[in-house]
Amino acid sequence: MKVLVIDDESLVRRSLRRALEKSGHRVFEAEDGQCGLEQWLECAPDLIFLDVLMPRMSGPDLLKCVMKKGGNLGKVILMSAFTGEYDLEKAKSLGANMFILKPFADIFSIVQLGEELTRG
């Protein structure tokens, strides 16, 4: 499946790409919200890892934008390193399917979570 990773931290993008590719997925990357929007609309991913705080456009704004354009939404996992402001409930209200807190305890369980989400 096609997975889009939108995060301004390259190491996060790289680790997710490596873990996802190990499971045979095609991975697209975007380093900020604006690039993310273009990629999203262009490649219609099945699963999107979306960071909250990014330059140019934040994760939630990007999500809103995509929903407005009515494109293929895919499953969205919202990620945040800043605890307290976001939780699963808030993420769902924004249109995401899942919320995970950075740092991840185990990258492969995150990949697994994404796979289960798209299957289910």
Place this chain on the structure above:
Amino acid sequence: MIYLLTRQSAPGWWLGLQRADLAACIWQTGSDFNLQAQVVMIPRAELSEMRKEELSSSKVYVLVDDAWTTQNIKRALEQVKGALFLDSSQAPAEGLKVVRVALARQVEKEKYAQLMQLMRAQTRQVDELNMSLEQVVRERTTNEFASRRAGQKNVSRVREIIGFIKEMAHVLEIPDLLPLIRRQVKEFHGVEAPILFVPRGEDLGDLYYMRGSQIIRSRVRAKWENSARIRSGESADSLFVANALGRPVGKVLRFPLMTVRQQKDVARSPLVLFENVLSPEQIEPLVVSLSEKLQPVSWALDRLVLEQELKGTSRDWEMTFDELSEPIAILDHDGRLLRANSQWREEFKDVLQQESTRLRVGQKLYVVEKYPIRMSAAAPPISWVVYLRDETRSQKLKSQAVQLEKMSAIGQLAGHIAHELNNPLTGIRSLTQVLLTEIPKASQVFQDLDEVERASARCQAIINNLLEFSRGGLEHKSEVLDLNEITVKTLPFLKSATGRFRSDIVLSEEPLLVKVEPQLMQQVIFNLVNNACQAMKDEGEITVHTYQTERWAILEIKDTGPGIAAELKEQIFEPFFSTKGEGEGTGLGLSLSRDFVRRFGGDLEFDSTPGKGATFRVRLPRERS
């Protein structure tokens, strides 16, 4: 008396002429000479028969004898002293000359006699005057003695009164008046010791009386008719004294004391009462004697009652001062203590000399306020009122607020740092995890990467805890949490502190649910463990132990340091109390910790055996899951 001797046979004209001339002569001698111009002719033979008293000094006697011989003329002249012989054979002018001389002599004689008489009279008068003067002097002297005696008596009476006034002025207590009054009536027999009644309030009074040398005061309820009159033998007075003394009483002499303060209210003047057996006549001198002496008693009583009231007033003030919870004192310009309330302590004595407006004594922090007392606006201060405002509590609150504010600022900063660190850390850890799947487990690189993975995991934990520890600043919310979990999350922060010591962490197996604000609770644990480590200095063991009782979840932090001296037990929870060196401790850690624990409904206590360490025990109410 002038005698003129002449011969009868002298020619008549001469005689006649003689008479007229004599008269003229006599007249000419002057008015002050009381000689009448009367010439009496007496035959010499009759002269001896004439009685002397019949002869008048104011007449000129002309003795006539025909037989004047030189011899009998001489005899006659001797017989009649001062007589002149007029020889009729002489010419009349010559005779007149003789008469004039005689007259002059006579006048002189008369004048002399008169003078002598006058002198005698005067001497007599002088004598009389002398006598009466002596009489007067005698009388006067007698009077003088009498009056001097009287004067002396008067003076001694005045002296006595003055002495009495002086004595009265030195009396310090009302009862001491009684013996002095008694001395004044000692000379009167049949008069008992005085009884003094001093009204207090509406219908109460103090009765002072003597029993032997003892003076007894009894408070009596006395609502009675009173007047400014001195009176004796009134049954009401006897009854009053009898009631007060509790025994029958005879006649009573009553003196109201006209005190200044009671002048407006005569009916409530103090009284001096004398039980006596005197008759009305005997009473009189007693009344006279006492009347002038009781005025000083009134003055003294005035003063004593006033002093008592003043003492009462100043006692009220002293009590008010003492009630003030903060030290206040009056110091003279050299800083000597004039007055102070009970909160004032020896340590404050140099406060006037200090420039600083803050004073720290023991655990207390005071703000010093000084107010000068001047006689006039321009005068230099004569003394100072010094008031020490206890700032300890407000300072503590301020420090707490500052502390919390600081925590909040640190929290925000930590949040940002944590976020910034978390992102790359996520990448590091995740990528390491990916790499670990790509190399053989036996290789050296695998083990190295594994180490990196675990280290980054630890970093994550620390950052997460830091976030939790600092989150939210002042707006903490209580949550039900496991005390063990909080403890475990806190301990990593203390690694640098606990590193040197052996540490033993014994946590209860079951979770200890408590309702706390996690950040504050972490701070408590942090403070207690940190204190324990600092107390131990070089080596020792620190034990963290959690367990539960029926009601409480308990966290014990035990060290093997020097322990807490008994005399400090009361102080260690005081804000600013610190045994640590300057700059090492704020003196707020334990104080804040206990505040926090109490906020959660628990308490912070400690046990310590000096030399063997201390155990701090946090007790929190258990939450049922």
